[in-house]
Amino acid sequence: MSNAIIPLLLDSLASAALIFFAAVGLTLVFSVLRVLNVAHGTLYSIGGYVAASACLFIASRQLNPYLSFVALLFSAVFVAATLGPLIERSLIRWTYGKSEAVQILITFGLFLILEDLQRLIFGVQSFYEDAPMRLLGTTSIGGVVYLNYQILLIGLALLVVIGLRLLINHTRLGRLITAVVADREMAQSIGIDTNRIFILAFSLGVFLAALGGALATPTSGVAPGLGADIMVLAFAVAAIGGLGQIEGAAVASVIVGLARVLAIYWVPALDAVAPYAAMLVVLLIRPYGLFGSVTARRI
Amino acid sequence: MRMILAAAAVLILAALPVFAPWLQFVLTLAIAKGFAALGVAVLLRAGLISIGHAMFFAASAYGVAFLARAGVNDFAVLLILSVLTAALFGAVAGAFLVRYRAIFFAMLNLAVSMVFYALCAKLYGVTGGTDGMAVPIPGIFGVVLAEPAFKSVLFYLSLTLMVLVGFAVHRYLNSPLGHALSAVHTNEIRLEYLGIPVWAVLLIAYVVSAALAGLGGAIAGFAIGRVVPEFAFWTASGHLVLIAVLGGIGGVPGAFLGALFLELLHSAAVTVTDAWNLIVGVALIIVIMFMPQGFYGLLSRKEASSL
Numbered sequence: 001m002s003n004a005i006i007p008l009l010l011d012s013l014a015s016a017a018l019i020f021f022a023a024v025g026l027t028l029v030f031s032v033l034r035v036l037n038v039a040h041g042t043l044y045s046i047g048g049y050v051a052a053s054a055c056l057f058i059a060s061r062q063l064n065p066y067l068s069f070v071a072l073l074f075s076a077v078f079v080a081a082t083l084g085p086l087i088e089r090s091l092i093r094w095t096y097g098k099s100e101a102v103q104i105l106i107t108f109g110l111f112l113i114l115e116d117l118q119r120l121i122f123g124v125q126s127f128y129e130d131a132p133m134r135l136l137g138t139t140s141i142g143g144v145v146y147l148n149y150q151i152l153l154i155g156l157a158l159l160v161v162i163g164l165r166l167l168i169n170h171t172r173l174g175r176l177i178t179a180v181v182a183d184r185e186m187a188q189s190i191g192i193d194t195n196r197i198f199i200l201a202f203s204l205g206v207f208l209a210a211l212g213g214a215l216a217t218p219t220s221g222v223a224p225g226l227g228a229d230i231m232v233l234a235f236a237v238a239a240i241g242g243l244g245q246i247e248g249a250a251v252a253s254v255i256v257g258l259a260r261v262l263a264i265y266w267v268p269a270l271d272a273v274a275p276y277a278a279m280l281v282v283l284l285i286r287p288y289g290l291f292g293s294v295t296a297r298r299i
Numbered sequence: 300m301r302m303i304l305a306a307a308a309v310l311i312l313a314a315l316p317v318f319a320p321w322l323q324f325v326l327t328l329a330i331a332k333g334f335a336a337l338g339v340a341v342l343l344r345a346g347l348i349s350i351g352h353a354m355f356f357a358a359s360a361y362g363v364a365f366l367a368r369a370g371v372n373d374f375a376v377l378l379i380l381s382v383l384t385a386a387l388f389g390a391v392a393g394a395f396l397v398r399y400r401a402i403f404f405a406m407l408n409l410a411v412s413m414v415f416y417a418l419c420a421k422l423y424g425v426t427g428g429t430d431g432m433a434v435p436i437p438g439i440f441g442v443v444l445a446e447p448a449f450k451s452v453l454f455y456l457s458l459t460l461m462v463l464v465g466f467a468v469h470r471y472l473n474s475p476l477g478h479a480l481s482a483v484h485t486n487e488i489r490l491e492y493l494g495i496p497v498w499a500v501l502l503i504a505y506v507v508s509a510a511l512a513g514l515g516g517a518i519a520g521f522a523i524g525r526v527v528p529e530f531a532f533w534t535a536s537g538h539l540v541l542i543a544v545l546g547g548i549g550g551v552p553g554a555f556l557g558a559l560f561l562e563l564l565h566s567a568a569v570t571v572t573d574a575w576n577l578i579v580g581v582a583l584i585i586v587i588m589f590m591p592q593g594f595y596g597l598l599s600r601k602e603a604s605s606l
Binding site: 036038091094099100101102104105106108109110111112113115116117120228231232235236239243269270271272273276277279280283284287288 | 343346348350395399401402403405406407409410411413414417418420421422423532533534537540541544574575576577579580581583584587588591
C-alpha cells in the first residue's frame with residue numbers, strides 16, 4: 001500500500017502547494033482589504049501564461065535553460081507590479097465598505113474582463129514548457145521515483161508561510177498591515193497611509209497568485225478555463241482555513257490534498273468532488289472556517 | 300400605463316419570431332435565463348447573494364433528461380416534475396443554507412453547487428460525464444410534434460409562463476411575506492422582535508427561487524436538447540446574478556429585461572467581436588457603480604430596491 005500511496009501523496013501535496021499560493025493571496029487580500037476577489041484565479045492563470053511565454057522564449061533562443069527559473073519568478077513579479085496597483089486603484093478601491101454582493105459582482109465583472117483579455121493576448125491554445133522540471137530531475141527513494149520539482153513546490157509553499165509570518169510579525173510594514181486589519185479608521189487617524197497599505201497588500205496577493213500560476217506551468221501547463229477552476233479551489237482552501245488566516249490556508253491545502261488522495265485511492269471517480277465536499281462539511285460545521293474567528297478579521 | 304407598456308412588450312416578443320425565425324431560440328433561452336435570474340433576484344432582495352443557483356437550473360434540466368430516460372414522455376409532466384425536483388433540492392439545501400448570511404451564504408451556495416457540478420461531470424455511468432445527457436422532444440398531450448413545431452410551442456409556452464409566473468412572483472413580492480424579505484435586508488433583528496420567523500421567511504424565498512431557477516433550467520434543457528455539467532459551473536451562477544443585477548432587482552420585469560438585453564446583445568455582438576465577456580464585464584461594473592437599480596430602475600416611477 002505505501003508504495004502506491006506515497007507517490008500519490010507527494011503528487012497531491014505538490015498540487016495542493018500550487019493551490020495554496022492562490023489561496024493565501026486570496027486570504028491576505030480579504031483580511032486587509034475586506035474584499036473577496038473573484039478574479040483572483042485569473043491572476044493565477046495570467047501568471048502562468050506570462051511565465052510559459054518567457055520559458056518558451058528562453059527555449060527558442062537556446063539561452064541557458066536555468067534562466068527559466070529566474071523567468072518563473074520574474075513573471076510573477078511582473079504581473080504583480082503591473083496589474084496589482086492598476087486593479088486596486090482603478091476598481092477595487094471603489095468597493096471598500098460596500099456590501100458583499102456589490103464586491104462579489106464588481107470582481108466578477110473584473111473576472112470576465114481579465115479572462116477575455118487573457119484570451120485576446122495569449123490565444124486559446126494551451127502553453128506547456130517543462131524545462132524547469134526536467135532540469136531538476138528525479139530522486140529515487142526505496143524504489144519509488146519522485147520528481148524533484150514537486151518537492152521544490154512543497155518547500156516553496158512552506159517558505160511562503162514562514163516568509164509571510166515573518167513579514168507580518170517582524171517588519172515595520174507587517175505591523176502597519178496588522179494595524180490596518182485591526183482597525184482601519186484608527187490606523188488612518190494615527191497617520192498610516194492606508195491607501196499605500198491596500199496597494200501593497202493587493203499587489204502581494206496578486207504576486208502570490210501569479211507565482212502559483214508560474215510554478216504550475218512546468219507541471220501541468222496553462223489553458224483557457226484554468227482561472228475559473230483555480231478560483232473555486234483557492235476559494236475552497238481559503239474558506240476551509242478561515243478567510244484571513246495564513247496558516248489556516250496552509251493546513252487547509254494539506255487537508256484538500258489528503259482528501260484528494262483518499263478519494264483517488266478509494267473512489268477514483270470522485271477525486272474532483274473531494275475539495276468541494278471537504279469545504280461543504282467544514283463550512284456547515286464552522287462557517288468561519290477551521291481557524292477563523294467569528295469576527296474573521298485577524299491576520 | 301405600466302400595464303400597457305408590459306403588454307406591448309410581451310406582444311412584440313410574441314411577434315418577433317414570425318419576422319425573424321432565428322430569434323425564436325435566442326428568445327426562448329433568454330426567457331429561461333430570465334426565470335433563473337428572477338430566482339436569484341428574489342434572494343438578492345433579502346441581501347443574500349447566491350453564487351450557486353445554476354445548480355437548480357442544471358438539476359431541473361438533468362431531471363428532465365432522467366425522467367425522459369425512465370420513459371416519461373409527456374411535456375407537461377416532465378416540466379412539472381422537474382420544477383418540483385428543483386424545489387425539493389432547494390428545500391433540502393435551503394434548510395441548511397438560510398442560516399448563513401453575507402459572504403458565508405455566498406460561499407456555501409458555491410460549495411454545494413460545485414459538489415453538484417463535480418458529481419455530474421464525474422459520474423460518467425449515470426450522467427454521461429462531460430458529454431451530458433440528451434433531452435428528447437416529448438409528446439404534448441399524446442401528440443408528438445416535429446422539432447420546429449415543438450420549439451415554437453416551447454417558445455409560446457415560455458412566454459405565457461413568463462407572464463403568469465411573473466404575476467405570481469409580483470404578488471408574492473408585494474405580499475407581507477415578500478416585504479419581510481426586504482426587511483431582512485434592512486434590519487433582521489427588528490424583524491425577529493416583531494415575531495416574524497426569519498428562518499421560515501428565507502426558506503420559503505429559497506424554495507421559490509430554486510423552483511424559478513428549475514423552471515428556467517427545464518425550458519433551457521428542452522430548447523437546447525442537451526444538458527451538460529457546465530450548466531452548474533460557478534461562472535454560470537455568476538452570470539445569473541449578473542443578469543439579475545443588470546436588469547434590476549426592484550421588480551419582476553427586471554430579470555427578464557436583463558436576460559433579453561444580454562442575449563440579444565450577445566447575438567448581435569458575436570458577429571462583430573469575440574471579446575464578448577469583456578463588454579459584459581465592463582457593462583456590469585458600470586451598472587453597479589452608476590445605476591444600482593438596473594434597467595428596471597429607469598422604468599420604475601418610485602424608488603426601486605437596489606443592492
